[in-house]
Amino acid sequence: MTAQFEPKIVAYVCNWCTYLGADLAGTNRLEYPPNVRILRLPCTGRIDFNLIVKAFEMGADAVLVSGCHPGDCHYTAGNYHARRRWMLFRRLLDTLGIETERVHFAWISAAEGKKWQQVIGEITEKTRQMGPYAAYQELSEAAK
Amino acid sequence: MSAIIPVAELGELVAGWIGAGKLVAAPVAVGDRLLYQQLASADQAVFDARRRPANSIKEFLFPRHEPLFRYRIEGRGIELSEVAPEEREQIVIGAKPCDAAALPILDLVFNWDFEDGFYTARRARTTVISLACAAEDEACFCTSVGLGPEDEAGSDAMLFDLGDGRFAVRAVTEKGKALFGERQAEPPAPRPGPEPKFDAARVGRYLASHFESPLWKELTLACLGCGACAYTCPTCHCFDMVDEGNAAGGVRVKNWDSCQFPLFTLHASGHNPRSVQPQRQRQRLFHKFVTYPQKFNAVLCTGCGNCERNCPAGLGVLAVLKAIDGEAMNQDAKEPVQA
């Protein structure tokens, strides 16, 4: 029996909200797919767009960027700056033909363990349906 | 076996080489320009004796990006693995004589104090079939550096466009004969090529005694410090070695580099001996017209004009050289050179 494709999901999350929300999911024993690799940064405002690109270069099949809800940013406005950046970055990805359905954004607060579980579950299943991100992975193969 | 080949037959020859698994490169039309590229099929090739590709053929012997070896880091150990060398035979067809002539010039430095096996291996299995020029433009100056539109330096065989869809072929070396047999067409009446635009020896002499000169700032301020000239130049050969990887391992690669980049000479200490563009431009001209000739008795330039045509600031090497030659002539008039 062939193994089911297990997508690699990379999640860049902010330290103060989403990371704690994911932790809450854990302490509440909410099960979510183990496909996600969580990378903690202080704030979504610090997340360089290139980190999304790097994740694909290194073999990710989908990327999630998640942080505090607007108005709740630990650093006051980091997520607002991030939101602006994401609005334009998605357009660039689209122009390049990079699969924007593999790039996800969410606001998940420290209290939203359940939302973390849901979002990760949805993304994992959707990415499983989509299959591996062969196009970007081929770039990396060609680069060797 | 005729020494005259119709273009259709040339296409069949190329298709045959591709079919036999050889790597074949030729000028290909890309938008409004020609670029030398590896052919996927013979019909991509453009044999136009009146146009010059915007890049050079050095990339088939000295690639822009060449993996050297791979490494994996396991604990405290490092495991190296070879990159499988390319072993296929390579043919470059439709090269301009100014591109072909660059190869014997590059051979000098790549076989100097250390044999660059990456270059020499490719060189050994590459055959260059050039296409003699039927026209030149203001940027061409092959005749100013001792070459010409039909010069055979670096060519294994040469094609001459007869203007009626047929090419005369002359095999020059054993490699050329291996492809074309003993075909030895009489070349059509030789073309003189562009009028010489400067005297390379006089320029070299002037440069060597004018390292510090306000001319540099005056002539080269427009230079933007990109690599367009160096990367499209048939003879420029600077490179950088980089390890690309992460904590688990990676690959060491050799990439093209350009002396015009602002950080080309940046030291680890932070000092940069060529921190302004006029210094970098000066270095480029010195390398080509003073240092390389001193070391190897050859000018590091074939007069192809790519630098002039590709420079976003319209600068290139020709404009500066003509100005310097003018200065040199003025100087010689005042202080005649001792015989």
Place this chain on the structure above:
Amino acid sequence: MTEPGAMTQRLRETCRRLLEEGKVQVVIGWGGAGRLASPTQAESPAPLSFPTQAEPHAPLSGTPAPRPVFITRAEDAEKLEWNDRCFANLTVYLTRKEVKALGKAAVVVKGCDERSLVVLEKESQIERGSLHAIGMVCEGVGTPREAKCAGCEVRVPRFADETIGEAEGAAASATAVASRLDGLMAKSPAERWAFWTAEFARCVKCYACRQVCPLCYCERCIADKNRPVAIETSASARGNFAWHITRAFHLAARCIGCGECSRACPAGIPLGLLNQSLAQATEEDFGYRPGMDPKAEPVFGNWSPADKEDFIR
């Protein structure tokens, strides 16, 4: 419309005056005759001319297009030229230390180039008050006209300290035809990916696109950072995507659409399309057009509660 010949004369007079009166120490303009051509050799007339970066769609003969010149002496004002082959955006030199060292500058600008001045001032890279801008009324450059010239709204420079050319009669060019970007966006994402993969395969990482851009003024570009490496330097498929994504996004909401990046690319990659798509997005999402309104607040560095977030869970 003023004939180019007359505008060249006025430009030279202006340059002479500015230098003689000591108002500026250098005039940055376009030119080509004079010292850069050997004084004792006649220009040999060439039968054919290959297109050059300085004139991408050159007719098959003629003298090379004017190149950037730096006039520091009034008598050299004769070198200045103005014609429809003055492609270069000269504002790129304003942030170069070699040029700043020459002293107070005057820079000759077309309306498109002038937009850089607005952004450069906003980003504190130039002091607008200590720069003298000479605007040229422009009917477009290139034969055929460059794509950017179609639908140009800035044929008469708006903020120059002095303008040469007749402002009346400089009607806006015909409305922009369906652009190459529209054609690209009509394709599927997979087709776009194939398009860019093929285009970037020709990129040699010469960075001409970066060096020619007036808004790429970082003393040390992120692509040159090597401890650790942020953007791969290799001209490989992966490395080229990494660079072009970075270049385009670092210019997001800043690029003024002068098209120099596309013109400068020796491999003929239509880089401006990436910038154009971001410019379109910037205008749609924020109503902002870089370089048009000196009072407008830049997009990045600011935010609004009203920013769209329909794509965020």
